[in-house]
Amino acid sequence: MYTLPPLTYAYNALEPFISEETLTIHHDKLHQAYTDKLNKALADYPDLAAQPIEELLIHSDTMPPAVITPLINQGGGYFNHCFLWTSITPNSTKEPVGHLKDAINQYFGDFETFKQRFKGIAIDTFGSGWTWLVKNNKGELEILSTSKQDSPLLAGFKPLMVIDVWEHAYFLDYKNLRPNYIDQWWNIVNWENAETLFNA
């Protein structure tokens, strides 16, 4: 059984960048729905439901055929949102820190260039999806776009930071203006969390 992890900050703590209304609906309604549907999909597979969701997604190709599609959709939605809440914070450093800062400079030139490339990929993510900063299996940084609730774990990437570009993540606060939402994202990124994941 999977449970909805509580936020570690108040529902209004990310204002004005993410409103209390958006965060409340996104966490309490949408993420709860993915959690419930994942549990329903795995109801006949208690051994699987006892494992961390990361393990199931990393090994999705070995799952029973009846489980694979709901695992990718509902399990992906469950994991991606769990990861999202740890990827943002009201106490953002506003720029990368530590070894990750060095690596961003190494792979992208500088933070400004990284932000522009990340924004471009997030804008170009067609329809509903996510844009991620990930570490590949060679230990290199990449910016990755995923569709619907596909998780980077399915393809062997280690996620470090993410933005949810489904309209439900920004429509109440930014209407249809995804670029404005992305510009404000840098105010709430949890770079210390990303740095911890990068070093792990």
Ligand code: MN
């Ligand atoms: Mn979402």
